[in-house]
Amino acid sequence: MTKRERSLEELYRDDPERADALLYNRKTGTSRRGFLGGTGVAAMGALVGGSIPFAQNMPVGLIPAAMAQTPAPAAPEKKGPTYLNFPGKDKGLVVIGDRPLVAETPEHLLDDDTTPTSKFFIRQNGNPPEAAGNPDSWKLTIDGEVNKPVEITLGQLKKNFKPQTLRMVLECGGNGRSFFSPPTSGNQWTNGGAGCAEWTGISLSNVLRMAGVKPSGIYTANYGADTHLSGDAKRLTLSRGVRMAKAMEPQSMLVWGMNGKPLENVHGGPLRLIIPGWPGSASHKWITKITIRDKEHDGPGMTGTSYRLPIRPMIPGTKADPKNFRILESMPVRSIITSPANGNKLAAGTRELKLRGAAWAGDLTVRQVDVSIDYGQTWIRTNLSQPKNRFDWQRWTANIKVPSDGYYEIWSRATDQNGKAQPHISANWNPSGYGSNPFHRIAVLIG
């Protein structure tokens, strides 16, 4: 018997009515209101991995068998990263959260010019839909402030429009969050909520033009097929959108292919948005509907302090005033060192370090990347490549002389085309931890 079983058993044995109220807000009488506000059976369904038929007949105080017989025992809290075990994924990805599944790519695994799908980060917000049995029948609806609402299948998108393939960075809006001090709310990303893949699909503008956006249509509202983590079908897990000008950019795409293969379910297949340069949450996965609105979208993830930055800088760690926040659009400039890996030991007598890395800057390009091996006292310019296309990342290399054996930190700092460089520490503190892009910092030991 696992510990989980025992504790659930105990909870139910001691007071089954309260256990139900606590876990699922399943109510037997009128007296007790649970915490969960009437979503009980749906939540329970989510936990056991499917809907529970005849739920209304399920007696109160009964533990669903799928939960009670959960085979995987609870692991004690352990130090150090948890590595991802997922079919088709590199075992070096680090699990930040496992429900919902969030896994990042350590910087040294971003050493390929094009990030292989096996190494691409995962960020789920809700419960992903089941893998589509017939991808080409996947339906997308465009409605709202349009002349002619469109309902079109993936098969028709492939047939009716000219596809394009672009290599573009996709980056989670919270990338870099763990570098904030004091810590901020949310998944504690280092720099690994980013990757640069070849995306195949069509410009979103094709479909928007087909629908005919009215002059009143100024913002998109994106909806996908993933469901709220509570299992409650009435609640949305995430619905973000972008200004019409961004939606109409040729690189804002409806995507069905990734790195030359059909887009996998875990990455939003069979059909997703890619809105490059902006927080990843705007690139809705399993996209089913885009409603054109006559005002800024206000779905989950658009308001409060979510995907927003302070207008007037606030005192770090204090209570936020949501009125002082604006939407985070272009992601900030960032560089990473992809080789050597943090923690590498090099042979005694090594006097030259061959460095490789990548840099990107949201809507902008990167003007230069500099590295330092003396804590920023002196900086060395790196060789920086040009992007293949807009929103591609830029790879960089540098050969650095080191004067002796010992412990070295290598810092990298990118500067965007407007002259804005990465700061030494995370700037513009905000409670949900967006826009954190300090220097990348690694350490190596020679000898």
Place this chain on the structure above:
Amino acid sequence: MHMIGRAALAVRRLFPALVLVLALSGGFVFAQAQQEQFTPQTEDPETFPEGDGRDDTFYTCSACHAFKLVASQGFSRERWDETIDLMVDRHGMAKPEAKDREIILNYLAKAFPPKASPRGFQNPFLKQ
């Protein structure tokens, strides 16, 4: 309470029937999707810091997400309070009643106070 307890005990005996219903209804689709699905680690409230309200907090938060997400963070009571607002406003959590909120907040503030980020830059040569 005693009656309910006995009723619950009686229906426990129906477990095999329920398992069958679940298997028949969900089994087919589930098996198809399973290859691409991820099985989260089972969590146990007992592996988290002891304290009044631990179970209430654990089951409230883990109705949606892994409790590890909570345990990996550390805030002042005021910032935990703000985090509950975030869960209600942004993530669709049912607004807890005042007394339940108090129970949860008391536990969170005591069990997960402000701490240095366990991630971010850490000297790789000082790890155990």
